Amino acid sequence: MQDVSQTALTAEEAEVYLLASLVQQPSLCDEVTLDPEDFSREDHQLVYRAIRWLYETGRPVTPPVLMQKLSGRVHDLEHLTDVLDVNKYAIPWAVKEHARIIRDVAMRKRMVRAAQRMMEIAQTAERIDDESLAEVERAFESIGDAAAEETGPVHLGEFYHGFKAQLRDRQEGRSGLWAGADTGFPSLNACIGGWRPKRLCVVAARPGMGKSAFMLRTAQAVAEQDAALVFSLEMGLDELAERTTASRAAVPLTYLRDGSFDETAWDRIERLEELLEYEHLYVDDTPQVTTAYIRSRARRIRRKVPEGKQLVIFVDYLQIVKATLRTRNRAEEIGDISIQLKAIAKELDCCVVALAQLNRAVENRQDKHPILADIRDSGQIEQDADIIMFLYRDEYYNPQTDKPNTIEVIVAKHRNGPLDRFDLTFNKQYQIVEELPDPRKEMQGA
Numbered sequence: 001m002q003d004v005s006q007t008a009l010t011a012e013e014a015e016v017y018l019l020a021s022l023v024q025q026p027s028l029c030d031e032v033t034l035d036p037e038d039f040s041r042e043d044h045q046l047v048y049r050a051i052r053w054l055y056e057t058g059r060p061v062t063p064p065v066l067m068q069k070l071s072g073r074v075h076d077l078e079h080l081t082d083v084l085d086v087n088k089y090a091i092p093w094a095v096k097e098h099a100r101i102i103r104d105v106a107m108r109k110r111m112v113r114a115a116q117r118m119m120e121i122a123q124t125a126e127r128i129d130d131e132s133l134a135e136v137e138r139a140f141e142s143i144g145d146a147a148a149e150e151t152g153p154v155h156l157g158e159f160y161h162g163f164k165a166q167l168r169d170r171q172e173g174r175s176g177l178w179a180g181a182d183t184g185f186p187s188l189n190a191c192i193g194g195w196r197p198k199r200l201c202v203v204a205a206r207p208g209m210g211k212s213a214f215m216l217r218t219a220q221a222v223a224e225q226d227a228a229l230v231f232s233l234e235m236g237l238d239e240l241a242e243r244t245t246a247s248r249a250a251v252p253l254t255y256l257r258d259g260s261f262d263e264t265a266w267d268r269i270e271r272l273e274e275l276l277e278y279e280h281l282y283v284d285d286t287p288q289v290t291t292a293y294i295r296s297r298a299r300r301i302r303r304k305v306p307e308g309k310q311l312v313i314f315v316d317y318l319q320i321v322k323a324t325l326r327t328r329n330r331a332e333e334i335g336d337i338s339i340q341l342k343a344i345a346k347e348l349d350c351c352v353v354a355l356a357q358l359n360r361a362v363e364n365r366q367d368k369h370p371i372l373a374d375i376r377d378s379g380q381i382e383q384d385a386d387i388i389m390f391l392y393r394d395e396y397y398n399p400q401t402d403k404p405n406t407i408e409v410i411v412a413k414h415r416n417g418p419l420d421r422f423d424l425t426f427n428k429q430y431q432i433v434e435e436l437p438d439p440r441k442e443m444q445g446a
Contacts, residue, residue: 011106012044017094020090026054040102040105181196181312184218188389196351200387201351202355209407222312226309227281228281231314242257247433250268251268252430280306294315385413
């Protein structure tokens, strides 16, 4: 047997040693996490697939069985016979090192292919669109995924050591009262734990209920301590800036639009500018964006977010995101958008808050409070979302209501926690949404 411990191996040589080792000791398949495509030769890919299939189905992994299974598929039978010579090539104790060599060479080849694809797009594309950029980013991202440490089963006892430290931080107040980013509303923080990473949260309502004002308020609360990225598909940046100024500089929206504000208001506007410079609030008002565009831009912002801060992505609103999956069935397209937004939340370790429109069925009922069945276009949204909440203003339907200037927040689905409902005050003139202290809770605490 050749001593390869001190010899620099090529990928092809490492593949031969690894395959022979797996034939001699099939249980080593559990220690190897290579993909067949990581092997440089097609016949080696076929041998590796066959070894794994035989092992995983409980069949004997022997040279005769492999020769029989691969005859007619592998053209170089002499080389196959040589590969399966376990006495000549099997080195079980070195299988992890051989796998590392194979993976390293495979990653380098992926890097070259990704770079070549990027050059091809740059040189031949009529225009560089979001899909082209997303394709290049996915290619390079796959390299990082392959290089990452193997994922899979984790010993709960080992994981729990770190988790216990998180619990101690919460107990001692070092991580705040909730694990997610601040929503800006104490009752909502208490119910859902803030905007927590890896979650898809849907805020749904009929038009005129205050969705955009709610979104801006909670995005501002996030940006004070963490980072918020708003994809405003419906409103332009000017309108968002007007609403932000109205709510935070206390200038009526109509005054901002016709310029009839005084110098005192101007002083507040200048102070607001100073505040905004220190907050991590980003807005993209590009219309007709795809989930690929959202993923691409969010990834860039993610790199800008200071270490230790969370990112919350807001999408206004879900049903006007442009579908990547084109079908004649709008419900299927919306379902795919929902799936992709949930994937973005997990990939980027952030919370995605998607605003959504409700269908007109609400208008035909005597009780206008929304229910889960009212979510427009797709039941897939209900399935994918970790949290679904509704906004409802009774004043919109009943001008004589006993709850004027009020937005009811109804947490109708909460995958890992309680349901709840509470009221916010809504000043439409100033676009201010806030939660007033609950007198009952104050009395209980007295």
